[in-house]
Amino acid sequence: MNEVAILGVAMHPWGKIKDKSVPELNLEVAQKALKDAGLEWKDIQFVVAGSDPWSGVDGLLAGCRLSQKIGNNGIPVVNVYNACATGGYALKTAQAYINSGFCDYVLVVAASISPSGFFGVTTVGREDDPNDLDSQRFRILGLTNPTGFAFMATYRMHHYGMTENDLALVKVKNSKFGALNPLARFKKPFTVEDVLKSPMVTYPLRLYELCATSDGAAAIVLSSMKAAKKHTRKPVRLASVGIATPKYPDPRSGGYGLDIASDSGDLEFANGMGVRAAYNAYEEAGIGPEDLDLAEVYDLSSAFELGWYEEIGLCKRGEAEKLLREGVTGMGGRMPVNTSGGCASFGEAIPAQAMAQVCELTWQMRGASGARQVEGVKVGFSVNAGKQGNCSATVVKK
Amino acid sequence: MSDQNAQKKQVPAIQGWFTMPPQEPHIIASKCSLCKGYFFPPAQVCRNPNCKKDGAMESVMLGNKGKLEAYSINYFSPPPPYHAPDPFVPFGVGMVSLPEGISITGQISSGYDEKNLEVGMDMNVVIEKLYEDSQGNDVMAWKFKPAHR
Numbered sequence: 001m002n003e004v005a006i007l008g009v010a011m012h013p014w015g016k017i018k019d020k021s022v023p024e025l026n027l028e029v030a031q032k033a034l035k036d037a038g039l040e041w042k043d044i045q046f047v048v049a050g051s052d053p054w055s056g057v058d059g060l061l062a063g064c065r066l067s068q069k070i071g072n073n074g075i076p077v078v079n080v081y082n083a084c085a086t087g088g089y090a091l092k093t094a095q096a097y098i099n100s101g102f103c104d105y106v107l108v109v110a111a112s113i114s115p116s117g118f119f120g121v122t123t124v125g126r127e128d129d130p131n132d133l134d135s136q137r138f139r140i141l142g143l144t145n146p147t148g149f150a151f152m153a154t155y156r157m158h159h160y161g162m163t164e165n166d167l168a169l170v171k172v173k174n175s176k177f178g179a180l181n182p183l184a185r186f187k188k189p190f191t192v193e194d195v196l197k198s199p200m201v202t203y204p205l206r207l208y209e210l211c212a213t214s215d216g217a218a219a220i221v222l223s224s225m226k227a228a229k230k231h232t233r234k235p236v237r238l239a240s241v242g243i244a245t246p247k248y249p250d251p252r253s254g255g256y257g258l259d260i261a262s263d264s265g266d267l268e269f270a271n272g273m274g275v276r277a278a279y280n281a282y283e284e285a286g287i288g289p290e291d292l293d294l295a296e297v298y299d300l301s302s303a304f305e306l307g308w309y310e311e312i313g314l315c316k317r318g319e320a321e322k323l324l325r326e327g328v329t330g331m332g333g334r335m336p337v338n339t340s341g342g343c344a345s346f347g348e349a350i351p352a353q354a355m356a357q358v359c360e361l362t363w364q365m366r367g368a369s370g371a372r373q374v375e376g377v378k379v380g381f382s383v384n385a386g387k388q389g390n391c392s393a394t395v396v397k398k
Numbered sequence: 399m400s401d402q403n404a405q406k407k408q409v410p411a412i413q414g415w416f417t418m419p420p421q422e423p424h425i426i427a428s429k430c431s432l433c434k435g436y437f438f439p440p441a442q443v444c445r446n447p448n449c450k451k452d453g454a455m456e457s458v459m460l461g462n463k464g465k466l467e468a469y470s471i472n473y474f475s476p477p478p479p480y481h482a483p484d485p486f487v488p489f490g491v492g493m494v495s496l497p498e499g500i501s502i503t504g505q506i507s508s509g510y511d512e513k514n515l516e517v518g519m520d521m522n523v524v525i526e527k528l529y530e531d532s533q534g535n536d537v538m539a540w541k542f543k544p545a546h547r
Binding site: 117118120121127128130133135136138139140141142143144147150151152153154155157158159199200201202203204205247248249259260261262263 | 412501
């Protein structure tokens with residue numbers, strides 16, 4: 001089986017991007033990543049593009065529109081969408097084609113221009129349709145994404161003694177890293193007081209403990225390890241990509257508290273899909289959580305960051321708050337988490353966000369993360385989860 | 399005023415997902431006759447991948463007392479098709495586990511917030527008004543209400 005190298009990475013700074021469309025963003029990051037890899041567009045044999053749900057055909061056929069812009073050359077172009085885990089699924093697709101020997105050079109790319117405020121339904125006029133579960137979620141339950149995210153928070157407060165101070169502390173920690181990342185959207189270092197003064201959006205989560213909806217773009221050039229050695233002496237390795245979908249009776253099969261009901265069975269508030277994605281990635285890379293030097297975890301809310309500490313095996317159930325309070329996952333800690341600044345500093349550009357995590361890990365492995373560089377890192381890990389229970393995880397090795 | 403009230407009808411948000419007054423309040427789920435799994439919203443086919451799936455799906459009323467597993471209070475109006483009152487009134491949303499081992503999400507009756515809700519508390523299923531539709535009917539659905547307050 002051919003091993004996979006991360007030959008080139010690039011990101012457009014995250015923010016609210018007014019002057020560029022999704023195809024323009026994809027073109028820009030694709031060209032940057034190719035340059036970073038030392039390749040030209042004509043070297044690419046396969047494209048996997050993450051689709052943007054908010055940009056019509058430009059977003060759905062993101063790879064085709066990129067190809068049209070950069071010069072159609074007849075190669076396979078796959079467009080994928082798996083909600084927040086889109087980038088992970090795109091990388092898995094690319095990895096499989098390289099593993100199998102089908103090709104040596106793959107471009108993975110995604111961009112998003114998203115609406116502001118709460119994500120709503122993408123179907124209009126179907127509010128009476130019992131099969132349109134998203135319409136019924138908003139109409140009958142009034143259940144926004146952040147409200148679904150808050151369920152884990154009240155659950156943790158009751159069972160594990162999480163406090164409002166802990167929720168604020170996650171933002172404080174991540175904003176310290178984000179302040180050192182030129183690509184981040186929010187670069188202000190926050191204090192606990194700043195966070196606790198921000199408006200309560202959905203108890204117990206405040207505005208600054210929730211992920212904003214952002215615009216951004218990322219591109220990653222993957223190659224076989226053999227091909228990579230023609231371009232660089234010591235390529236960073238994409239050691240594994242784990243993906244997972246819900247499995248009956250996962251209690252939260254709609255993803256993160258966004259469903260109308262659980263399946264019958266286990267009612268523990270656990271993200272079974274996220275755990276499986278993480279351990280699929282560990283198994284494929286032949287490592288365990290004890291081998292990690294740093295991790296990027298999906299902090300759509302401060303509470304989720306704490307949930308991940310347990311789900312990816314950094315600590316036992318109910319011990320995440322202790323890790324946070326003791327600074328283990330902070331700057332200079334034994335196991336830094338979200339050195340990029342995380343969703344707290346970036347917001348979320350849905351199809352590109354899981355790729356942004358891998359870009360950060362790659363820069364860390366290269367020793368190119370500037371002021372937020374963690375010294376001596378050899379093994380990095382990323383994990384994320386999204387709507388409909390789509391989850392992905394990666395292991396990136398020096 | 400009284401004339402309007404006489405014509406005002408109560409209509410279910412979705413037909414067949416719950417009982418309507420004056421019946422006892424119950425959420426209506428599907429039960430697989432083979433694997434005995436419960437499913438909500440009602441399912442045409444058993445959603446257990448390990449079930450043979452050729453069994454009948456029976457319509458059953460779920461128990462109407464449960465426990466609050468987790469909750470949140472919405473302090474900002476959700477986007478449509480949520481029908482927000484003007485001015486917006488904050489409201490609770492909770493996940494309640496019912497005796498059959500299925501957990502259902504729903505709004506919490508008005509008048510409750512983080513000061514009087516607690517994970518683990520006993521909750522009753524109630525059928526209450528969500529909003530008034532364009533014909534002036536009260537659109538009804540399930541909500542949860544603390545049992546002892």
